[in-house]
Amino acid sequence: MAKTNYESVVVLTPVLSEKMMQEAVLSFEKLITENGGELIHKENWGLTKMAYPIQKKTTGFYQIFEFAAEPDAEIVDKLELAYRRDEQVLRYLCIKLDKHAVKYNERRRNGEFNKPKKADAPAAAKPVTTEKSAPVAEAKVSPANTEEEE
């Protein structure tokens, strides 16, 4: 059967240290790959300010996974169960991607969108995996990422 692409966003508590956060992320990654999922892309936004407080916390670590998996493998169920059991998770969202979304994400990864994601955010909060390009939809402009980042 054809694989389906999924995307999952997790918001982790800001209380964690960088290392603990990485560990939690790794455990979720492992869960995806061990259940036959194929991790396509991951993205870490670092400590990001939230629009409203969740559990009295105003910031959170945002982590995004994009993966392909068989729909029969019930990988999303398992992942969501893991999220729910994990107290470090403030919020999670798992969605199925349609073909346009898959294409869009691919373009986003290749940096076709020229606006940096958080121009005003502190640069220190960005881990290595952070993708800098932002999903700007008026996207036909060629990437000018590098200059704006400097």
Added chain:
Amino acid sequence: MAKRKRYKRTPIVRPKKYCRFKKSGIKYIDYKNPDFLMPFINEQGKLLPRRITGTSLKYQRKVAVAVKRCRHIALLPYVADQMK
């Protein structure tokens, strides 16, 4: 009841609205980018109707879903006093 005086209205000429997604060929609306969704919500964080933004029905549905997802992951507020 007093009779109301009727005024003859002069038609107001407005530029024709268009669906910006159709125009620029956007097929997928990213829920992870709150800045992009800003034009579709008012300053209280509510979704704007189609008649104001001019979005076609097909994409209005997608906008709505994207905004709701965006709210869920706390990138957009559910309620706000003044956000713009």
